[in-house]
Amino acid sequence: MSTPTSPQDTFVHGRLINLVRTGQAVTRPLLEQETGLGRKLVAQRVQQSIDVGLLEDGDLAPSEGGRPSRRLRFRSEAGHIFAGLIGAAEITAAVLLLDGTLIASSHEEWAAADGPEPTLAVLDGMFDKLARKTRTEPWAIGIGVAGPVDFTTGRLVDPPIMPGWDGYSVRSWFRDRYDAPVWVDNDVNLMALGEWHRGSPNDGRDLLYILLDTGIGAGLVAGGRVFRGDTGAAGDIGHVHVTDDPASVCRCGQLGCLEAVAGGWGLVRELTPRASESPLLSARLAARGTLTPEDIGRAAAAGDPLAGPAVLRSSRVVGETVANLVNFANPGVVVFGGGALRAGDAAFEMFEATIRRRVTRLAGRQLSVRRASLDFREGVVGAGLLAIENLFRPDSIGLWIEHGTPIGRASYLQRAAAG
């Protein structure tokens, strides 16, 4: 038996699914209460969702007064999301369930500076292997990249560490190969989203994620949504001006940017000519001819006399900038992530102490400062969550809900998302 459906109906249907999916209303009576819809209509729509495999009946929920009712469960295993994270020197790929649970992932070292085509081919090869291993195909694809992204078009804009990617549409490349809608965002925005949803402790407060790695960036999740600003450039704090020291020319061309002074590449530039002051770094340099940010982090963790103080100074300078951001945006949580996590406890402690010293009393009153908790997977988890968020948007879900799957409707979904 099928019921004729109108756009109004599918909108309502989508809303019911989202209420169950997000845990806001998980029984038929609660859905009636939440939506103001009649019992018959709710029962009908719920049955339809069960028939297409998106919901299922679970155990009995205790109720106040009336008869107990079945708890509904969103079947997060009904579909899969493919997610990728393209950093300057590495690529991560993952398959996730529809609630953001990561079920398989892989990781490869790769220089994104080699250009978009070969890089995306590597990521696609990783997706291919994961698809065969998990026997899945994507309902949607989320991609994070280490550079500024114009979120509406999915194109990179002038990324300093990914030359050759300027104006490139990662979305089009994947849309040509997959019948799935594709969303692209800056990697640090997605790390923030991943930690906000799946990190621990997790208390739903506004979260400011700080990436301290080769470069430096920030991502803010406010009210459960990534704050992207007008054009998608929000959070690009690596190029905040912090000094007039003539030695601090940045790779963006400006003088005195935060990451030129405190980012991993800035430390490499500063410490390489002084490597003779450090037994560890001079041995590294003699063996390989260059130093990396990881070398410096590892040396700092081992108590190196050159790298140790340099990493502490970096944490302090970043902490000073972050204190300004906290004073401005008043997040509940600041998360410290990236390769700097491997530089030892002292780096994190200096970061937290500097923020606490510099924030106003009200902004600091309930502020938590913690380390990233998803073992360097928060970015790829966030990329999956971005795709899920868009697939289940109130104006998207109606485009596929009647069929129980978005497969075959990618172009409508992508068009709706752009509008």
Ligand SMILES: [Zn+2]
């Ligand atoms: Zn700069």
